[in-house]
Amino acid sequence: MQTRVGKRTAEAAFRIALQFVDEGTITMDEAIGRTSGDQLAMLMFPQFDTRGNLVEIARGIPASPGAAVGEAVFDSKRAFDMSKAGKKVILVRRETSPDDLVGMVAAEGILTSRGGKTSHAAVVARGMGKTAICGTDAISVDERANLFTVGTHTVYEGDIISIDGTTGIVYLGAVPVVASSVTSYLEGRVSAETDEASPVVKAVHRILTHADSRRKLLVRTNADTPEDAIRARILGAQGVGLCRTEHMFLGERRAYVERLVLAENEDVQRGVIAEMEPLQRADFVGIMMAMSGLPVTIRLLDPPLHEFLPSLVDLSSQMARSEALGEEIPARDKALFAAVRRLHESNPMLGLRGVRLGILIPELYKMQVRALVHASLEVKKLGHDPKPEVMIPLVSTQRELLYLRETLEEEIAQTFKGTNQVIDMPIGTMIETPRAAITADRLAVHADFVSFGTNDLTQLTWAFSRDDVESTFLPRYLDLELLPFNPFESLDQAGVGILVRQASELSRKVRSDFKLGVCGEHGGDPRSIHFFHELNLDYVSCSPFRVPIARLESGRAAVAK
Amino acid sequence: MQTRVGKRTAEAAFRIALQFVDEGTITMDEAIGRTSGDQLAMLMFPQFDTRGNLVEIARGIPASPGAAVGEAVFDSKRAFDMSKAGKKVILVRRETSPDDLVGMVAAEGILTSRGGKTSHAAVVARGMGKTAICGTDAISVDERANLFTVGTHTVYEGDIISIDGTTGIVYLGAVPVVASSVTSYLEGRVSAETDEASPVVKAVHRILTHADSRRKLLVRTNADTPEDAIRARILGAQGVGLCRTEHMFLGERRAYVERLVLAENEDVQRGVIAEMEPLQRADFVGIMMAMSGLPVTIRLLDPPLHEFLPSLVDLSSQMARSEALGEEIPARDKALFAAVRRLHESNPMLGLRGVRLGILIPELYKMQVRALVHASLEVKKLGHDPKPEVMIPLVSTQRELLYLRETLEEEIAQTFKGTNQVIDMPIGTMIETPRAAITADRLAVHADFVSFGTNDLTQLTWAFSRDDVESTFLPRYLDLELLPFNPFESLDQAGVGILVRQASELSRKVRSDFKLGVCGEHGGDPRSIHFFHELNLDYVSCSPFRVPIARLESGRAAVAK
Incomplete structure (x- = not known):
């Protein structure tokens, strides 16, 4: 709830500040003081197009902003494999641990039923710039059965869900994503001077122009x-x-x-x-x-230098495997292995x-x-x-x-x-x-x-x-x-x-x-x-x-x- | 040459300082000022007993103090293997590189023909507290043939040599090592008050007693x-x-x-x-x-915690080998592998x-x-x-x-x-x-x-x-x-x-x-x-x-x- 309000507030903050300026109540300096970079960031994220028929199934804590759509997956290894096979996935877990890193990297977004803004999932997702909703306690995740239930809905692996990391809302199915009008303006695709520019775009334009001047x-x-x-x-x-x-x-x-x-x-x-x-x-x-x-x-x-080379762990395993099977190891591979070992650092x-x-x-x-x-x-x-x-x-x-x-x-x-x-x-x-x-x-x-x-x-x-x-x-x-x-x-x-x-x-x-x-x-x-x-x-x-x-x-x- | 002089100087510094005190020329404060911890350290290292028949074959740069005796070895892997088999070895190389670390750890001492006090061998040996002589340019090391020559002598792998890291002298054969009389005194095995105490021990005793009082x-x-x-x-x-x-x-x-x-x-x-x-x-x-x-x-x-566990590289190779050979992997090993992987840090x-x-x-x-x-x-x-x-x-x-x-x-x-x-x-x-x-x-x-x-x-x-x-x-x-x-x-x-x-x-x-x-x-x-x-x-x-x-x-x- 709070964030939805927060998001509306962001738009309002820019528009109302300028309204006051136009009414002569505050100065432009005061107007930029009444907006903030965090609010601007909120306006810049792509958003879900919420005009169609949406099936909202739960709300959690908006932990890392953005809008992500993909197939629900309940296991990190599986998320990695599916992503490698070209699928977009949302990793759903009760909570995440360091073991889930590989899945988190592979996923479009992360949804957990436990933990708050400082949980592992939240901290890591923000660090990666990845959309995440945490602490969605209405959903009940069964990691063994590969499903979650919420109210009368059951979501199985492979079912498509959409998560809004800015509002914390989880939707069933694929919600269309639209670019933000503010971003379109900032990227020069919409001019703030024309009629097609929305009031918020015009407000952002005036605020930023003034900020630049100061x-x-x-x-x-x-x-x-x-x-x-x-x-x-x-x-x-x-x-x-x-x-x-x-x-x-x-x-x-x-x-x-x-x-x-x-x-x-x-x-x-x-x-x-x-x-x-x-x-x-x-x-x-x-x-x-x-x-x-x-x-x-x-x-x-x-x-x-070794960041550009294969990992020592992978190479060692590969060498051990070849040796065990009595396979001939090419000289180039041997040299590479020796170099990786030499450059390895604690x-x-x-x-x-x-x-x-x-x-x-x-x-x-x-x-x-x-x-x-x-x-x-x-x-x-x-x-x-x-x-x-x-x-x-x-x-x-x-x-x-x-x-x-x-x-x-x-x-x-x-x-x-x-x-x-x-x-x-x-x-x-x-x-x-x-x-x-x-x-x-x-x-x-x-x-x-x-x-x-x-x-x-x-x-x-x-x-x-x-x-x-x-x-x-x-x-x-x-x-x-x-x-x-x-x-x-x-x-x-x-x-x-x-x-x-x-x-x-x-x-x-x-x-x-x-x-x-x-x-x-x-x-x-x-x-x-x-x-x-x-x-x-x-x-x-x-x-x-x-x-x-x-x-x-x-x-x-x-x-x- | 300089260091032999340096060593004699150490003894002399302590004795002469006190002679001046006893003559009334300087105070005890001035006397401790004329000695130093580095000199004391020199007096504390075990030394070679140089009274017997010694075959000095070369002199290099004393890079890390101490007295070491062992079989000459020209390859780090070999040094490691011989040491594991219970032998004492001296690693002899033209110069060392990070690849030699394993051999340096295994050896009693290190001898190189190239490089000075800041060479890899010198820096690493001092870091390990291991005896080393570097830049012994009179010796000619043939790492392929596993030998070094100096003058008319040829030293093969397995031949015993003795190296004095305090003086930089290399001897053929095993030179007996004697504990330092100063260390015997410091460790309470010789009293400074008795006649058996050497003049240098008496001097060290008086200097330290005064240092303690100040x-x-x-x-x-x-x-x-x-x-x-x-x-x-x-x-x-x-x-x-x-x-x-x-x-x-x-x-x-x-x-x-x-x-x-x-x-x-x-x-x-x-x-x-x-x-x-x-x-x-x-x-x-x-x-x-x-x-x-x-x-x-x-x-x-x-x-x-992972410092207490087996290395990830070793375990991965082991698992890869077992898998390649179709061997059953015990559950405990699997659990250990998973834990080591989880705890692994960059x-x-x-x-x-x-x-x-x-x-x-x-x-x-x-x-x-x-x-x-x-x-x-x-x-x-x-x-x-x-x-x-x-x-x-x-x-x-x-x-x-x-x-x-x-x-x-x-x-x-x-x-x-x-x-x-x-x-x-x-x-x-x-x-x-x-x-x-x-x-x-x-x-x-x-x-x-x-x-x-x-x-x-x-x-x-x-x-x-x-x-x-x-x-x-x-x-x-x-x-x-x-x-x-x-x-x-x-x-x-x-x-x-x-x-x-x-x-x-x-x-x-x-x-x-x-x-x-x-x-x-x-x-x-x-x-x-x-x-x-x-x-x-x-x-x-x-x-x-x-x-x-x-x-x-x-x-x-x-x-x-």
């Missing part, structure tokens, strides 16, 4: 593809704050990294890297064209990644800046205005940064040489380790800008591996109120925030206008944005979807007293 | 067994600063933890925990008797461990404090003076500490009830996470004392998993001088030290006499001890062997201007 924080986006960059720019992004180049070597291109790791000598390694360069260059061209005139921050390769999050990889295999990072130089020249030649920035990840000490900066500057200069052109290419770093935060003054001396990677900073400050803790004890912690909220959803201002504040102050001591940004997920979180505004940061960077929310909230922060 | 830092020890506690007490320890209870559930007792994890319901779980209690109690009795009259800090279970260091385990399975920690109460009463009944302290690990937030403190206080009160006795049992916590450090004032409100776990704090502040980085990029970092030293050997005062200082100041704001200690390995490192003295900490805790070194260095710190 805010001090720039809003950039995290984008790894030209498509994301274009989408975010339409949604109002003022540049790319984080382009994760590792995402460009997943999927089909994984083979390059595999060959890189298996290379028997440096010549072979160099050969593979040379093959990677044109691909990388094409990626950069697309993104910088989409963001012409706006900065694009390219983060050099960050994750541990705690990859704290191992050979980021800047460390760049120092151990400098040719990789050099290739990336060469690709960026060539891409920038190409974009310029096509008549656009490229504004590339290079960002070095996971730095803990000044010396790492200086060492790599010198290496890359030389490579950049070498690459420009002979082209008779130079494009400015600032080199910055991230503050992700607590050590980088508390020694930010020393890093700032060698960085043109700094961006806070608040995801990693949260993991390290708390000693929380997000992958592990959200599915084990975090729900219990939220339940016992040992944590007031999930620190991965909203910045822990009383802890991690202390480090962010210290680092900001330390780097601004070096240069009072030192450029500071945020590219963790907190960049799109309303509460966190107010905090970043107070610290006088220059920009936040968030996923394309959250760009409008960040625009509104940084405007609100600017007018807040 | 130092402000108390020196405790890390001890998990009564034997270690006794040994450390003889070496001068003033209590146990860290008793790692997880070490009490390894070896044969692993089975209890396995049963705990496999328990199908809470009743079975409670049953297993009840069986663990008397064992735990007996452990505590022995240690508190050894330390009668001195504080014993019991750290509640810290590591992730980054166990940042997962379900320490206080988190205590909150998820409160019965475990309750059992531990019950055992401690009963053990204390037993020790008292036997006429000794138990001084137990309870320490809660890996806290990140005040609420965790408060929640668990209340739970444990109630359990302690319940257990004392009816015995008509009460023994004071302070409850403290550790500062291991950066968040605990920067919010130490909030923790101090609910803690009777705080101990810095500087190993974990270093790992988290740097984002360094020690297990991973020492064998991968750390040697390269030391080589490139990106790091001036290994931050796990000596406290990183410019980074981690900032957090330690902040936390000390924050907690002393709550109570000016708030009790602060250190129980990471840095508690036994000379440079770090001076830093801890400056911060006015109350005690350091280190391994028994390093207790005399810590006594000397804290004395030196106290008289330093």
Whole structure:
């Protein structure tokens, strides 16, 4: 009930605020203060088209917003198998546990009969951005018989249901999903100026326009593809704050990294890297064209190499099986197995990644800046205005940064040489380790800008591996109120925030206008944005979807007293 | 050459300093200033008896001190196999890589022909406390032929060699090892007052006695067994600063933890925990008797549960093999496999461990404090003076500490009830996470004392998993001088030290006499001890062997201007 009211309230909040403005009762500043990013988010989700004949069968706690349709499944393994077979499924459980992760990833949405907003299902679903309804106590789930009953209805495996994570309503059958009119407007498919625009769209337009005129924080986006960059720019992004180049070597291109790791000598390694360069260059061209005139921050390769390789557990089992059956194991498989075993780490999050990889295999990072130089020249030649920035990840000490900066500057200069052109290419770093935060003054001396990677900073400050803790004890912690909220959803201002504040102050001591940004997920979180505004940061960077929310909230922060 | 001189210098330093004192040229304060913990450490290592006929064949860089004798082996897998067959081996390699870890663990000592003090072999050997000589460029290692040549000598696999990690000398054959006279004195087997005591022993005795009279830092020890506690007490320890209870559930007792994890319901779980209690109690009795009259800090279970279980990789291979061969898999094995898979974490260091385990399975920690109460009463009944302290690990937030403190206080009160006795049992916590450090004032409100776990704090502040980085990029970092030293050997005062200082100041704001200690390995490192003295900490805790070194260095710190 509350959320349905909440949703109506969202629409009303925008419309009524402007009504008051038009009546001269409040100012535009006051009007944006009366709306919120959370309300805007509610208006942006796709919704069920509730005009037809609907069979509402239950209401639960809306735990993670969105609208999902699929076949009911009562077992995670089964959810995984069915999804692999191309079916859309809704995972229905009494409650979920870490064992259900595979099913949760595979499903369109999650429905549970027990647990609240801090249950395992709720916390994990929100972390995944997956639609979920929890604590639907009217339904009675029989996991052995693969069915649930509610009132006179019985829903068997394979029956289609629709769940609305924004309202908490469960429907029988497939309810048609419609895009939100607000999203259509934000994505430029509907103009707010025309008659076809609904009153709420017109209201959102006026509110956002005013927020944009007041805010001090720039809003950039995290984008790894030209498509994301274009989408975010339409949604109002003022540049790319984080382009994760590792995402460009997943999927089909994984083979390059595999060959890189298996290379028997440096010549072979160099050969593979040379093959990677044109691909990388094409990626950069697309993104910088989409963001012409706006900065694009390219983060050099960050994750541990073994993330690109098959899992050690899977490979070991495969080898054991082949051996047991007396099958011949191809030399390539043996080499791969040996490499995976060699690269295996106890705690990859704290191992050979980021800047460390760049120092151990400098040719990789050099290739990336060469690709960026060539891409920038190409974009310029096509008549656009490229504004590339290079960002070095996971730095803990000044010396790492200086060492790599010198290496890359030389490579950049070498690459420009002979082209008779130079494009400015600032080199910055991230503050992700607590050590980088508390020694930010020393890093700032060698960085043109700094961006806070608040995801990693949260993991390290708390000693929380997000992958592990959200599915084990975090729900219990939220339940016992040992944590007031999930620190991965909203910045822990009383802890991690202390480090962010210290680092900001330390780097601004070096240069009072030192450029500071945020590219963790907190960049799109309303509460966190107010905090970043107070610290006088220059920009936040968030996923394309959250760009409008960040625009509104940084405007609100600017007018807040 | 330099180190032989270095070693003679160590003896001379102690003797000459006292000669000057006796001549009235310098004071005792000045005398301890002219010696050092590093010198004392050199005098404490066992040495080769060099009086016989020795065949010195080469000299390399003394990379990790000690005296080791064994059969030369040129392959890590082979070293592992031979060691398993009961042989003592010296691993000889051109240089080592992460692939050699298994052989390095198995060997008595490591000898390489390449690389210096910051090579992989050197860094890893020091981390393991294993004797090593590196960069012995006179020897020519042929890893395929399993031999090395030096001058006219050829050493084949199986030939015995002796390596002196303190001097860097390699000998052919088995050189007899003799205990150090200084260690004999420190361990109470030789009195410094008698004539049989050598001049260096007399000198060490006077220096240490004076250091003890001046130092402000108390020196405790890390001890998990009564034997270690006794040994450390003889070496001068003033209590146990860290008793790692997880070490009490390894070896044969692993089975209890396995049963705990496999328990199908809470009743079975409670049953297993009840069986663990008397064992735990007996452990505590022995240690508190050894330390009668001195504080014993019991750290509640810290590591992730899966550390007590078989590895997921091994089990998966085993299951795959059995399946391939069509063998029936016993139900117990299946259950174990499922449990291991469920408990598997991507980054166990940042997962379900320490206080988190205590909150998820409160019965475990309750059992531990019950055992401690009963053990204390037993020790008292036997006429000794138990001084137990309870320490809660890996806290990140005040609420965790408060929640668990209340739970444990109630359990302690319940257990004392009816015995008509009460023994004071302070409850403290550790500062291991950066968040605990920067919010130490909030923790101090609910803690009777705080101990810095500087190993974990270093790992988290740097984002360094020690297990991973020492064998991968750390040697390269030391080589490139990106790091001036290994931050796990000596406290990183410019980074981690900032957090330690902040936390000390924050907690002393709550109570000016708030009790602060250190129980990471840095508690036994000379440079770090001076830093801890400056911060006015109350005690350091280190391994028994390093207790005399810590006594000397804290004395030196106290008289330093």
